[in-house]
């Protein structure tokens with residue numbers, strides 16, 4: 610059975626560098642052409658495992674594990690509003706999270722909030738200790754952190770300053786919240802200790818290490834309880850409802866399981882029950898080199914396989930709201946899908962009442 614990419618979300622306090630880090634991750638390039646590159650989805654970016662392997666090179670030996678996941682699907686919208694609104698039955702849509710903490714500022718209210726949300730959702734996470742380029746005397750450069758973290762490249766005072774900030778601003782606050790945490794190179798079991806990966810979204814230092822550790826964490830949890838098998842018809846969550854020129858109201862969605870096919874039916878939760886609509890088109894972003902007309906941003910596809918971000922054009926989407934669960938099914942499965950969606954909506958209402 611095919612495995613899907615684990616879905617990755619980015620959380621953290623405002624201004625600690627979530628957007629910058631996502632931009633840097635999306636710009637990850639490999640020198641060799643045959644490895645391909647990052648694929649832009651609707652609302653997400655896919656980093657194929659070949660790219661991660663090329664970018665990490667020898668670093669990967671640190672993981673002591675073979676990577677069988679096909680890559681990572683990183684959600685483009687950071688922050689905990691996106692994280693909590695993107696749900697699937699039984700929890701968060703994201704399988705793994707990156708908590709961004711400014712290593713110089715340390716934990717702030719939204720950092721604590723994010724950790725509490727991740728704990729509640731039982732979402733495994735790594736910490737990206739960002740802005741290491743601002744550590745006094747730090748000589749930051751693009752590429753793996755492990756190659757730059759030594760007495761040859763750093764002044765002893767900068768190394769001392771790094772260790773102080775790492776402990777005081779990141780490890781200690783995590784310990785205070787009940788988590789074991791350490792610099793990723795010092796972690797024995799990544800399922801028991803939160804890995805901290807020092808990065809700079811400005812210079813790109815540490816981005817290979819970060820990608821490696823997310824992939825490694827997903828791989829370890831796959832061996833334990835993370836189900837990445839792609840099974841049956843498409844299940845997804847609405848990211849956004851958008852008016853598009855020439856298409857009318859469309860929905861942007863993340864498909865987290867199954868396969869969606871053109872000509873099938875969309876079954877999606879609305880405020881007054883369930884909306885059923887025959888799909889006109891499943892759309893993906895047009896690669897830049899195929900985009901002749903800037904208004905012509907999307908290209909229709911025959912099918913979409915999880916995990917993926919997709920735009921769905923269909924009639925009657927006016928009342929659909931972000932965060933709603935959806936299914937894409939053939940005509941004879943509409944009733945079943947409708948029941949599933951109603952059950953999901955009911956369950957999520959009970960949850961909110963309890964809060």
Ligand code: GDP
Pocket residue numbers: 621622623624625626627628629630687739740741742743808809810811812
């Ligand atoms: P967000 O609110 O968490 O998404 O943070 P942003 O990505 O918007 O970053 C906030 C500010 O910090 C911006 O001015 C960025 O240019 C800056 N910034 C982000 N990452 C780094 C970094 O690694 N080093 C430095 N020096 N500045 C950074």
